[in-house]
Structures are given as C-alpha cells and as structure tokens.
Amino acid sequence: MPRPKQALLSRERIIAAATALIDAEGLAAVSTRRLAAELGVRGPSLYNHFATKDEILDAVADSIAAQVEIGMFATEPWQKALKAWGHSYRTALAAHPNIVPHLAQGPGRRPGALRMADAVYGGLVREGWPPARATHIGALMRYFVAGSALGSFARGFVEDPTFYAEDYPHLTQAHRLPEHQRSVDEGAFTLGLDALIDGLTLTYDQFGYGKNLRR
Known part of the structure; x- marks a missing residue:
C-alpha cells in the first residue's frame, strides 16, 4: 500500500x-x-x-504560555506593560486551568515560557528596576496570576439562598455570586493587579529607580 x-x-x-x-x-x-x-x-x-509523558505536559504548558502577549515590554512603560501582560497571562491560563499546576512549576527548558520570562525581566531592568527586584516582580506576578486562574471565588458558593440565611447574616446574597462569576472574578483580579502595580510604583518612586533613564 x-x-x-x-x-x-x-x-x-x-x-x-x-x-x-x-x-x-x-x-x-x-x-x-x-x-x-x-x-x-x-x-x-x-x-x-x-x-515521556512529562515532555507532552511541558509542550502543552508551553503552547499556552506562547499565547501570552509580551511585546509590550519592549515599547511601553513598565506599569502599563505589567498590567497588559497580567491580563493577557490570566486570560491564557483561565482558558486552561487544569494545566496551571504544571505550568506554575516554572519555565524549566520550555522555550515559550523562557521567552516570556526574558521579556518581563528585560523590560523591568531596562526601566530601572534592580535585577533582584525584577526577579521578585516576575515571581510575584506568576503567583498572583496562577492563583487567580486556578479557581473561581464566585463558584465557591452554592446557589441556595436558604443555606446562608440563618447562620451567616452577612452572606445573605452569597448565593448570587455564581451567576455573576465572570464579573466577580475578573473584577477581583483587576482590583488586585491595580493595587499591586500601585504598590510597586510607590517603591519605584521611593528608591528613584527610574531617575537616570533616558526617554
């Protein structure tokens, strides 16, 4: 044949x-x-x-990491780049939450994940962040994004209004959270990301990391 x-x-x-x-x-x-x-x-x-099976899992994880936008670190101020990257990163992981535990182990030898780490670290250092702090920010973002993508806060409540009524007086509307899952979970992520970047900006300004940059 x-x-x-x-x-x-x-x-x-x-x-x-x-x-x-x-x-x-x-x-x-x-x-x-x-x-x-x-x-x-x-x-x-x-x-x-x-x-091996692990090579397959690595390839799946890397195919998802490769979907994350990273070009903004070459063109945008670090705050704007970090925010855009955070949202793109979460979108990619939230679409495939079951791979997150494997992906969250770190980039290893995966080229897509290493390109992402290189872009983030390089962009932050170029903007004046000390290398150690740039490393901390990359790790912090991975913890934050992976945790957000791994599960849904809103889906953690049951859609039964009687369950909360008597014993949990401050949760009388908690049964409605699942029907608003997207707005609750995305709103919480956006609030947290904005707070994180605001806090980093205070540190950046306090230590004058960007004072010698040429724009």
Whole structure:
C-alpha cells in the first residue's frame, strides 16, 4: 500500500489532543496509552515525537504560555506593560486551568515560557528596576496570576439562598455570586493587579529607580 501523503501524527496533533484531554478531565487523565487511543494510533507512535509523558505536559504548558502577549515590554512603560501582560497571562491560563499546576512549576527548558520570562525581566531592568527586584516582580506576578486562574471565588458558593440565611447574616446574597462569576472574578483580579502595580510604583518612586533613564 502507498504511504499516506501526510503523517498520522505530528507534535501539533499530540499537543492539541493532550490539551483537550487536560481541559476535560485534568492532568491525571493524561497517559501515552490514553492519548494514543484518542488519536487512533498505537502508543509507541507517540515516542517518535515525545520521549515521556512529562515532555507532552511541558509542550502543552508551553503552547499556552506562547499565547501570552509580551511585546509590550519592549515599547511601553513598565506599569502599563505589567498590567497588559497580567491580563493577557490570566486570560491564557483561565482558558486552561487544569494545566496551571504544571505550568506554575516554572519555565524549566520550555522555550515559550523562557521567552516570556526574558521579556518581563528585560523590560523591568531596562526601566530601572534592580535585577533582584525584577526577579521578585516576575515571581510575584506568576503567583498572583496562577492563583487567580486556578479557581473561581464566585463558584465557591452554592446557589441556595436558604443555606446562608440563618447562620451567616452577612452572606445573605452569597448565593448570587455564581451567576455573576465572570464579573466577580475578573473584577477581583483587576482590583488586585491595580493595587499591586500601585504598590510597586510607590517603591519605584521611593528608591528613584527610574531617575537616570533616558526617554
């Protein structure tokens, strides 16, 4: 029989299948056997593209990190860049919350994640932040964004008004939070990000980190 014109497998197909599986069932659902079944191939076929399951998870995490906008660090003041990056970062993670625990381990050898770290660190140092503080800000943002994307505060309440009525007098409207999930969770993230940047700006101005910059 002639060979198919296109290979049955590619890295892109494997990453897409793994992403869909993680989104639907979580990290624990991923195995080479399960992925092979989803793709309609034999398990050993995957090893032509990825040596281990962890390599697949890294590739999924990196494909999501690559969706985050980072160009603003080359063109915008650090406050504006940090805010835009924070929102882009959260949007990418919130669309795939089940991968967040793996992605939050750090960039490792993942090129997309390393490009993001390089852009953020380089942009902050270029704006006058000391290298140690730039590192702290990058870490702080990762903690903040990952935590925000990992779960929903609003979805943590039950939609039963009688549950709160007697014992929790200050939570009589808490049953309404789930129906306003997006506005609650995004509003909380925006408030926190603005407060974080305001606090960093006070430090930046107090120590005069930007006084010698040439605009």
